[in-house]
Amino acid sequence: MTLNGLESLIPDSRRVIFDSDIEEKYLSDTLGRLKGRAKALVFPESVREVSDIMKYAYDHKIPVTPRGAGTNLVGSTVPADGGIVLDLSRMNRVLEIDKDTFTATVEPGVVLKDFQELVEQEGLFYPPDPGEKxxxxxxxxxxxxxxxxxxxxxxxxDYIRGLEVVLADGSVAELGGKVVKDSSGLSLKHLMIGSEGTLGVITKAIVKLIAKPQESLSVLLPFNDLHTGIRAVLNVIRGNLDPTAIEFVEKKVVALGEEYVGLAFPYQDAAAYILLTFDGDDLEEIYKRVEKLRIIAKESGAKDALVLRDGETIDTVWKIRGALVKAVEAKSEQEPVDIVVPINKSAEFIEYINDLEQKTGVQMVSFGHAGDGNVHLCVVRGGRTQEQWEKDRKEVLASAYDKSSELGGLTSGEHGIGLSKKKYLKKAADPLNLQMMKQVKLSLDPKNILNPNKIFD
Amino acid sequence: MTLNGLESLIPDSRRVIFDSDIEEKYLSDTLGRLKGRAKALVFPESVREVSDIMKYAYDHKIPVTPRGAGTNLVGSTVPADGGIVLDLSRMNRVLEIDKDTFTATVEPGVVLKDFQELVEQEGLFYPPDPGEKxxxxxxxxxxxxxxxxxxxxxxxxDYIRGLEVVLADGSVAELGGKVVKDSSGLSLKHLMIGSEGTLGVITKAIVKLIAKPQESLSVLLPFNDLHTGIRAVLNVIRGNLDPTAIEFVEKKVVALGEEYVGLAFPYQDAAAYILLTFDGDDLEEIYKRVEKLRIIAKESGAKDALVLRDGETIDTVWKIRGALVKAVEAKSEQEPVDIVVPINKSAEFIEYINDLEQKTGVQMVSFGHAGDGNVHLCVVRGGRTQEQWEKDRKEVLASAYDKSSELGGLTSGEHGIGLSKKKYLKKAADPLNLQMMKQVKLSLDPKNILNPNKIFD
Structure with missing residues (x-):
């Protein structure tokens, strides 16, 4: 099949690339392990162009894989079924920052980091802050x-007020708006959020902003052993101190990061750490919460409670924390896992993973968002042959996902399902849920052309 | 058609009522104006019974209208197409309060007020607080x-972590869970929320709780005239003071409430008021916000800023505010409207409504949630004949909904669409959105038996 006529939809021929001229990176995700194939790669610059392409794809029943920066970790942007790759990175304008409604209207290709900086210059704040900026x-x-x-x-x-979405047949839907409340029928907006491009192509978003917190600080709690550290997390959560983040990390993991960035944590003699941030407008009030934390930390066996505010130390700590995935990847291929369990099960889950590591010999670097039960694992390949790696990985992942199900957890807390986690979702989820997802998918994309075979088969 | 065999699904015959034995209140909503008809009224006590009834209804293609306390305002619980009314009010157990995960697991018939009191006794807090407790x-x-x-x-x-839902064919789906984050496929949970019983029957919910704020106070800002008062709302919002509520109300509306409850606002010489609440754990910190409010209020033309904390005065003010709808209804039939506009358009919308009232002679008592753009109107019938009331109501509502659309608003901020607001949603919404809703509805309820003809035709 050739895609005759596709190039006529886009006025600039440099924005339509065919077949073997398509660079490999557009056929994969950020890990680059899964590779798809595509007949065409298109860089639309307007909703009109996206709509025209979708109409074309719909008429010719051609699969379309939307992508932004391609930083996803689960193969969501891998064009597994061929067809058209729709790269939205040129639709990257911030159309409006509306200080009266605390919203911004953006095109989908706006880069998170740029957007965060821009709104902060205006005294505003966009809280969602995934690691990949x-x-x-x-x-x-x-x-x-x-x-x-x-x-x-x-x-x-929680920060999406409205969406403009191009549907499978090219029609353009406006969902939600600048309003705060909405009880006006089925929430198509919420259905689109998290749907990994399987229901529509997002061409515009109205996002909620808040006022930028004036003050923030971090607190580092070192622990003598893993067990005490993990168990302390729940006490901290119960303490109701309104922390912005609660991260748990073992010293051996920190050591990888320290080596990678060439810096050192301010407190070395520990086996594990809890790292918290607090923010607000009133420093005194924040310090009151920190004082409460000190008491909880002491009672929970923390060796110290280091308050980190301005300057080098806080930068160092967060630089090391931010570099953990890259530090692992610098040493070996890894499989990222972002299981989410109820917050009171984080400790049990992390301990299970540590035991599993001992038992199987497969290194599983665990860290991440203990405060919301979203435990990240890097399953490390090390020196394994491809065959051994696939066998070992399969084994430990099956155990990890089973344990998560047992604890009332879910397959993904933030990465999505894409291609790589499909089999785990299939195993963990009730078949009824997958059936419902498929029915909803087909009701909005009857020809199954939008990012087909992602999330479910 | 008779519903042979339905009674055998429920062990207690007093929980299945047929035909003319069904009390009228089960055929309507809280307003009682719209009346449906039903062959049977069933009071299930378990998910199993709900499932059995849905299987029966599915096999026999019988419409099912779920209801709780029947307090809705838009006819969502009116069995317009006959069939079975499914009253879930006996499924009213709080199954668990889990302090570790800050969640509660409840059956659908739990009454809001009882639940709020229960969790507050445990030092917890369930923030959603619609007027109808x-x-x-x-x-x-x-x-x-x-x-x-x-x-x-x-x-x-924002407080629903998980749902158990019985689908049209009687199958039981578990959506979400106790986890905080979820990127594990299409969000069926969010699709169910706000779907007014058209996609499934909720039989269990896991709700998020927070720690109960230790302190709270209210501030009353009186204004000399309507215009100054309304315009001040936006300044207050811009002030970023993290208020719990920002309510705007005119003196003439307050007067209705004062007469109804036999109490008086603490500041009489005003044409309009802004009423705010603040909460938190640290009273000093709250007072800092109140001090900032004082400055904004003064600059915005407020005559005063009365801080109300404990005791009679604060009770009086909120008793009057809480009684406004009932105060209106004591005098006349009224049509409730809960249009939502962007927060910076509240003032323009309220001013438009006041002008409309002047022009048409139809009283439209406006008050409500200025802080989130959710303006409530009571369109007052007064002494009108049925014919005149229908004509006048139609005219002013058409104007109000058109103005809302012009301002980027939506048909309903919190009441839903049901039967009464269908025509306004149809006019305001893009036909594409309604088409999408219908497609999604039919994908999960192909026989269209779950609360048919609600939200859309």
């Missing part, structure tokens, strides 16, 4: 991205 | 109920 807002919406600040501020879903 | 949690979820505290805390949707 070069992702696009459109991508964040498609996976309902989370991040460290979710403990206090929630996830991407 | 005798509503059930299931009903609140079905309409995505909002309320005054939405300015700070959000709406019902």
């Amino acid at each position: 070069t992702a696009t807002i459109g991508g964040n919406i498609s996976t309902n991205a989370g991040g460290m600040r979710a403990v206090k501020y929630g996830v991407t879903r | 005798t509503a059930t949690i299931g009903g609140n979820i079905s309409t995505n109920a909002g309320g005054m505290r939405a300015v700070k805390y959000g709406v019902t949707r």
